[in-house]
């Protein structure tokens with residue numbers, strides 16, 4: 584089994600460069616500046632801090648936040664393989680009750696490098712806080728860019744069951760034969776994958792980790808076996824778990840030592856085939872099957888209670 588190298592200083596970079604699984608505990612910008620400026624990564628996939636004041640971030644002005652993210656993107660692009668992809672998963676920045684969709688803000692930061700936007704994937708999930716002054720937010724966005732037109736896209740590896748697999752050709756030479764792809768259909772660009780809340784099997788101490796299935800679908804479609812996946816804001820290593828399950832290599836950068844420790848443990852379990860995760864193609868739970876979706880009927884067997892008003 585490959586070991587997972589953890590490094591904290593640029594002096595230790597040679598160890599990272601030689602390993603299939605490596606974690607940098609520190610600032611991702613400092614790591615990127617230290618890495619050779621040549622194509623290394625086949626897929627960069629991340630969910631950066633959204634600048635909403637989570638425990639691990641310091642809320643900056645939107646301008647300063649985007650300037651910082653632009654520097655990271657500028658450092659990533661020369662290190663991305665020509666056949667590679669970059670996926671940036673973002674939600675909304677909220678300012679004084681107004682939402683600013685971050686994907687709109689990020690798009691120019693990628694386009695100015697000549698990257699091509701292939702999909703703007705809507706990740707829809709069913710749970711979260713309820714809002715009183717606007718509709719409750721239930722989706723985030725993944726921007727998927729490629730560096731060139733010669734990019735990896737393994738559609739057959741991520742097909743999902745078709746709606747009507749029994750549909751047949753009704754005219755022409757194939758009349759009567761099944762018309763759909765027997766491997767299933769394209770998963771389309773709206774993905775229904777539960778977010779990681781307290782009762783999710785992947786839940787760790789991290790307040791906003793990726794579901795592994797979300798990265799699994801991207802990684803299966805956009806990389807080949809043994810390719811190198813990089814997450815510059817790796818958190819508890821969910822992208823590394825997906826990589827280890829599917830025989831891709833993985834490097835991640837994360838500021839906080841506790842998250843690095845959890846990431847290492849999770850990737851280690853995945854490398855020993857013991858990952859606990861929810862696959863990308865598992866159907867979403869039908870909530871109508873839960874007893875909680877029914878309002879209990881009043882108990883008609885007990886005698887009525889007489890309430891006498893004073």
Ligand SMILES: C[S@@+](CC[C@H](N)C(=O)[O-])C[C@H]1O[C@@H](n2cnc3c(N)ncnc32)[C@H](O)[C@@H]1O
Pocket residue numbers: 609610611612629630631632633639640789791792793794815816817818819820821822836837838839842
């Ligand atoms: C949205 S979370 C990513 C969660 C991750 N996708 C997962 O599944 O665990 C963003 C992460 O970036 C880390 N972070 C913030 N600033 C950083 C920096 N300058 N360099 C590296 N990591 C940073 C935070 O500690 C946090 O864990």
